[in-house]
Amino acid sequence: MRHLVPxxxxxxxxxxNAGVAVVALENLKGFTVPDAAIVEGxxxxxWPGRLQRIRRGRLRAKLGHEFALWLDGGHNAAAAEAIAFxxxxxxxxxxxxxxxxxxxxxxxxxxxxxKDHVDSLYTVPIPGEAASLSADELAACARDIGMxxxxxxxxxxxxxxxxQSEVGPARVLIAGSLYLAGKVLAESGLGGVESxxx
Numbered sequence: 001m002r003h004l005v006p007x008x009x010x011x012x013x014x015x016x017n018a019g020v021a022v023v024a025l026e027n028l029k030g031f032t033v034p035d036a037a038i039v040e041g042x043x044x045x046x047w048p049g050r051l052q053r054i055r056r057g058r059l060r061a062k063l064g065h066e067f068a069l070w071l072d073g074g075h076n077a078a079a080a081e082a083i084a085f086x087x088x089x090x091x092x093x094x095x096x097x098x099x100x101x102x103x104x105x106x107x108x109x110x111x112x113x114x115k116d117h118v119d120s121l122y123t124v125p126i127p128g129e130a131a132s133l134s135a136d137e138l139a140a141c142a143r144d145i146g147m148x149x150x151x152x153x154x155x156x157x158x159x160x161x162x163x164q165s166e167v168g169p170a171r172v173l174i175a176g177s178l179y180l181a182g183k184v185l186a187e188s189g190l191g192g193v194e195s196x197x198x
Contacts, residue, residue, distance in 0.1 A: 057188025062159035066168030073181035122158035
């Protein structure tokens with residue numbers, strides 16, 4: 001039996017993903033990757049916008065040090081279920097969700113798995129995206145499944161409101177769209193993510 005280090009990505013689902021990657025490597029004909037290379041690779045994995053901890057930048061500065069800021073571009077029920085499972089395995093502390101989504105996705109289906117984990121929900125439009133749902137539309141979808149939501153003009157405003165209403169420690173998760181994740185990373189000076197897969 002092989003013993004490899006866990007991947008450097010957050011979320012228990014990444015263990016499954018890493019296992020699938022190792023099995024795929026083992027089944028490549030005429031191609032061998034040494035365990036040492038796999039271990040090194042797992043230690044260096046970066047996946048911007050997927051349970052990514054944001055530690056610097058203008059948006060991060062909107063929150064105090066007692067807040068942990070996370071970003072995830074997940075935009076469907078399966079992604080929300082993975083996030084919910086990740087949350088269930090972490091220390092319980094308030095979670096504030098900043099949520100934006102495009103109109104080809106189902107906001108209610110994304111929010112349902114997170115409903116029991118979210119202490120406050122702020123809805124935001126995705127700047128520069130014609131297909132973005134408005135903050136009011138997203139808030140209405142949240143209310144339809146029994147979640148209270150506060151529309152905000154943008155992510156920065158939502159973070160400022162969270163800072164005013166919560167003393168911490170707390171988690172803040174920005175989620176719901178790869179387009180939104182890309183905007184957040186760009187605004188934070190951390191690069192962007194490809195959004196064609198959304």
